[in-house]
Every structure is written in structure tokens, then in C-alpha cells.
Amino acid sequence: MLRLGCKYELEHIWSEAIRRLTRCFPLSFERFQDVVIKGGTCLAPPVQMVPLDAIDIIGVHRELLFDSLIPPVFYSLAQLHSSDVHATYMDKRLSFTELSYYHDTVETLQAFSIKAFSPILTSTVSRLCTQPSECLQAYAEISKHVVRNGLLNSTGIIRDLDALEADIDSDTELRLCEACLQSFRSHHQDICQQMWNGLGECCGVPCWTKAVRKPA
Numbered sequence: 001m002l003r004l005g006c007k008y009e010l011e012h013i014w015s016e017a018i019r020r021l022t023r024c025f026p027l028s029f030e031r032f033q034d035v036v037i038k039g040g041t042c043l044a045p046p047v048q049m050v051p052l053d054a055i056d057i058i059g060v061h062r063e064l065l066f067d068s069l070i071p072p073v074f075y076s077l078a079q080l081h082s083s084d085v086h087a088t089y090m091d092k093r094l095s096f097t098e099l100s101y102y103h104d105t106v107e108t109l110q111a112f113s114i115k116a117f118s119p120i121l122t123s124t125v126s127r128l129c130t131q132p133s134e135c136l137q138a139y140a141e142i143s144k145h146v147v148r149n150g151l152l153n154s155t156g157i158i159r160d161l162d163a164l165e166a167d168i169d170s171d172t173e174l175r176l177c178e179a180c181l182q183s184f185r186s187h188h189q190d191i192c193q194q195m196w197n198g199l200g201e202c203c204g205v206p207c208w209t210k211a212v213r214k215p216a
């Protein structure tokens with residue numbers, strides 16, 4: 001649609017293509033969480049985006065220099081198994097540089113994921129914790145719960161923090177005091193935002209949130 005709009009200078013086709021792409025790969029992490037991480041639908045059925053579609057979007061970027069798409073696209077690509085991504089490189093659908101960007105993105109997401117879980121991994125309760133021994137026990141149960149219930153994506157980032165918080169509220173074994181819950185939530189959101197801001201460095205567009213949406 002984008003290529004058609006460009007080739008024949010059809011403004012309405014171009015605009016619709018941009019609208020769809022920016023819904024799937026938004027600049028804001030909150031929006032990206034809603035449409036992608038939580039598995040929401042960003043396009044009207046029957047058109048759906050799956051991580052493998054990210055490879056086609058990289059092709060669009062290469063052709064139209066659409067920089068602001070790239071970090072969220074590589075985030076999606078990082079959800080794929082490396083053997084699938086290597087297969088697309090062998091098919092020449094990805095360049096060697098893009099393959100390197102993929103690996104850098106995966107490494108970055110993994111590093112941030114460890115930081116996001118650091119309160120649990122290091123057994124650090126909030127300074128305002130009202131029940132330290134119960135909260136430490138709950139941290140151990142939360143770690144098991146997250147893995148057992150598939151709440152992590154392939155890079156180890158929580159897929160859906162709201163779902164985890166609902167589980168923490170409803171399951172007495174997972175229950176944290178209010179101070180620890182708030183502390184974990186704000187820490188996780190801060191780390192995710194830092195990760196989001198830093199994604200551009202991994203894929204060659206360091207100032208990506210300031211990038212223009214439409215090529216000149």
C-alpha cells in the first residue's frame with residue numbers, strides 16, 4: 001500500500017498505509033504494549049500482524065527510509081527464534097547489518113529484562129515494606145508463577161504486567177504488601193521505558209523517537 005501510494009502519488013492510499021503502520025509500530029511504549037505485547041489486534045480482521053511480518057517492514061524501511069518504524073519492528077523481530085531470523089538472512093531478506101541489529105536488540109532486551117526483575121532476583125523488598133518475610137516468600141512464588149504461566153516473552157520480559165498484578169491480587173501465595181507492589185510496578189515500568197528509549201541504539205537509529213514518519 002505504501003509503495004503504491006508513493007509510486008502513483010496517491011495521498012489517500014499513502015495516508016492509510018501510514019495510519020496502519022503507525023498503529024502496529026507506535027512511538028510510545030504504552031501504546032506498543034497495548035497493541036503488541038498484550039497481543040491486541042492493531043489491524044482490522046482479517047489483516048493481522050505477526051512477528052514474521054516485521055521482516056517485510058524492514059524491507060519497507062530500506063526502500064523508503066522510514067526510521068521511526070525500525071526500533072519497534074526490531075522489538076517484534078526479537079520475539080522470533082534466531083533460526084527463523086537466520087533463515088531469512090540466508091534467503092537474502094535481511095542484510096548482514098540487519099542480522100547484527102537483531103542480535104544486538106535481543107541482547108539488549110535480555111539485559112533490561114534482568115534489570116526489570118532485579119527486585120525479585122535480589123530479594124529486595126521496598127523500604128516501606130510492612131511484612132518483609134511474607135513479601136520475600138511471595139517473590140519466590142511470583143518467580144515460579146511467571147515462568148509456569150508463560151507470562152514472559154522470549155526475551156524474558158513480562159508480557160502483561162496487568163495480568164501479573166491481577167494474579168498477585170487474587171492469589172494469596174503471591175500477595176505483596178502495597179509498598180512492594182507499587183515499588184515493583186514502578187521499577188518495571190521505568191526499566192521498560194529505558195529499554196524502549198535505548199532500542200534505537202541497537203538498530204542504527206539512535207534518535208528514533210525524533211525521526212520523521214514520512215520520508216522526504
Ligand SMILES: [Zn+2]
Pocket residue numbers: 125126128129130131132135176177178179180181
Ligand atoms: Zn512488602
